[in-house]
Amino acid sequence: MKGLVRFTLNGAPVAVATEPLRRTLDLLRDDLGLTAAKEGCGEGECGACAVLLDGRLANACLLPAALLEGRSVLTLEGFRTTPRFAVLKECFEEAGAVQCGYCTPGMLLAAEALLSRNPHPSERDVRVGLSGNLCRCTGYAAILEAVLDAARKGEGLW
């Protein structure tokens, strides 16, 4: 049975009528037309569906809509209007950290989640921060470089 879930989505309050156990991933993509979060594995192993829930990384495929009540969700669509995104975008482009792009929204939000808590991460910190996100194209080295680069170039933003 559908119910109303009220939460903040990309900075704006929303009230969505949905099945309470509908996956946030389906809610975002199919009901709200926000398609940056991708379905990879559907069981929390790949991170392609990552969103920020109250500023923390979460897998939208494992998040029933009912758990969004009263909370704040940021997807890449909301993040891409920020100066932090601009720096990450530039660094991802320069490092060649994007190939097919499927993992990229999740990688960018994982980077944002990491840098917002730890603005000066070591390489190991970045590896841990991105450890739940799989990329099958780049081999990761370019992504690591991009995030470390963004931490330097974005000094003061995080």
Place this chain on the structure above:
Amino acid sequence: MTVRVLRPATLAEALARLAESRCTVLAGGTDLLVRHRTAAGALPDLSGDVLLVGRLDALRGIARDGGALRVGAAATFAELLESPLVPDLWKEPFASVGSPAVRNVGTIGGNAANASPAGDSLPLLAALDGVLLLQSARGERMVPFRDFHLGPGRTALAPDELLVALRLPLLPHDRGVWWKVGPRRANAVSKLSFLGLAAVEDGIVRDARMALGAVAPTVVRVPQAETLLAGLRAVDVPAAADRVLALLSEAIRPIDDVRSTRAYRREVSLRLARRFLEEVLPR
């Protein structure tokens, strides 16, 4: 099948619901949603009443309670890792659970209540002699962790009971290891795991604990093996390793499954125990 999602505002309300009907308890959902996954775009195959407990105040928070920590059952692994009250030695197993996204949502109570033999916080709960607070509309009881798991997926929780908090003793361990063996550093279900904790004072082993994960239906601890170590000079532990390992070897019951084999689990878990005895304890 219809499903009804219940969002109690208080613990009392949650317990009243549990007393009325059998509920599936959902805290973070990171395990439940995988187990009940269907297809993309479709609802998970949960039916009946689903009780959301992750936001209940009574299940949250990490606080000092005498010589122990009281950890709310809905405390997430990220909260445990960020808490200054949580000893560093405990943080190693917590940090190995899932990935950052899973640790941000997944809860320690969920890990305990799921009773997977491979749950990564369970060897620690066993090694610490943790005690679980179970509450129902009938009252409350404290259950030692060693009595909580009856087998894979089976716990001592009655249908109307809720795991509310964990009491984890703060012990003077000065060294410890957590070794998790899986196919990938993050998001791997453990093939097997080994946790060792010890307190060595003036060169004497005052206390040593070993807990072996995923090599039996529930976590394995062997009191005789730990008693054998207590009181030894740390430098003499390697000489006692074979006797300790023989006791551990007798106690474990590894199986063949999709993740690993009986032989591999046996071999590697005992090697990790040997490394703890020969390299970490005398250090």
